[in-house]
Amino acid sequence: MKISVITVCYNSAATLGDTLASVATQDHPDIEHIVIDGGSADGTPALVEREGGHVKVFVSEPDKGIYDAMNKGLAHATGDVVGFLNSDDVYAHPGVLSRIASVMADPALDACYANLYFVDPRQLDLIRRVWRSRDYVPGLCARSGWMPAHPTFYARRSVYAEYGGFNLDYALQSDFDMALRLLDIHHIRTRFVPEFWVRMRMGGASNASVRNVLRGNLEAWRAVRSHNIPVPPWFILVKLASRLSQFADRSLDIR
Template sequence: MAADTANPSSPRISLITVCWNVEQTIADTLRSIDAQTYRNFEHIIIDGGSQDSTLAIIASAPAENRSVLSEVDGGIYEAMNKGIGLASGDIIGFLNADDTFESNDSLGTVAAALDDEAYDCCYGDLVYVSNRHIDRKVRYWKSRAFKPGFFARGWCPPHPTFYVRRTIYERFGRFDLRYRLAADVELMMRFLEVARIRTVYIPQVLVRMRLGGATNKNVQNISRQNKEVLRALADHGLKVSISMFWAFKIVNRLGQFLRRNRSQG
């Protein structure tokens, strides 16, 4: 159930979009954000100094709650950290520049979940869609309620559905730039497995993600990312069986493809 958008006590969300040369997809992302029925949010765009028409497209879709910072940066996670530093909302989340919300009520669903002060964080499900046809589902990332030890089994929530109170970032830190491909997984691991923040799982699709992101664009990057995840587990002193980690990863990935035709819920 979506939060009451007219209630001034409802949580304010800082939604961050990091982008660089995304003229093919940014308009879809902006339309998806501007169509949200929940309106108590700010939209922060961190652009890495785009050289194509990305900034012109953003300028053609002005919104009172939207701000843009464009400058050369050191990559996606450094840009995300900039966005966190600029955020003024109670809750912080990210929508990538080639992703869209699943429905016009996605932010309202997040706000309703975190209207309960008992929780520090929420996350939901995600569907991967075709680059050219975003209505064509390719993989269904069905998540589940967190239990300690899950990260050692290759599990993590879909980061584009991951919304956290700003106070959690202030207490436990931002993205660790030593992880070039898995800083998002390491951050969620740090928050859930190490800090044991209080989480609630929303059993529905919140975001549509196009295939072909930096991490998943080739087998080499997928391998490098998972090696970084294993390094993060070791860095945090979390016990892991490498063979079981890979086994669970493979089973989970196959399950995403088998679920691709399922509806949300």
């Protein structure tokens, strides 16, 4: 099973080396690592040339933002299964992609996902938050703003071919819109694997400020409404409250 891993980046020279090394040390034998750069000026392309010997596709050109870059990655992907690893994230251990391949060997599945650690930007073994996911039940995304941890979400390439890529109308929550479309609307068949697959550095555009957090939640609300799904009045409050448990749970079990 070929697995395509898409990494999008822009001026990521400070962290991308960790991501490249994490993919290169995975023990799965058939990995297509695709790196889409937005035209960085900080030495990112030189870093990929120097440390990305395993990278199969590298594109460096201006884009319209992170989700446009992700769509470019999807267009280049040739794997049976596709996932995304951000340019400041790493896998929890070298066997993650092999584990994903074993799960996706079940032909009844369209996608799988797992748990995620938020870690200190300078100490990747220091956990700051934990994103524990759950089994999906119909309507969960629209009711509460829930979504799987996107860096742990691996779907068959045929899913994206059939249902399309990321909607550029949402600058911060297009990954939520994608989850909403695939799970609530198109009812793809998923499996939650109760393991930790990714260590994600704290930060990111959607959490960069209180303004972005509020803007992101409004985008999620708008995404639900755009699909003519009734939005409960407590939607944004429930979505915000769902993050509180992440701060309370700081399990040290990285595996």
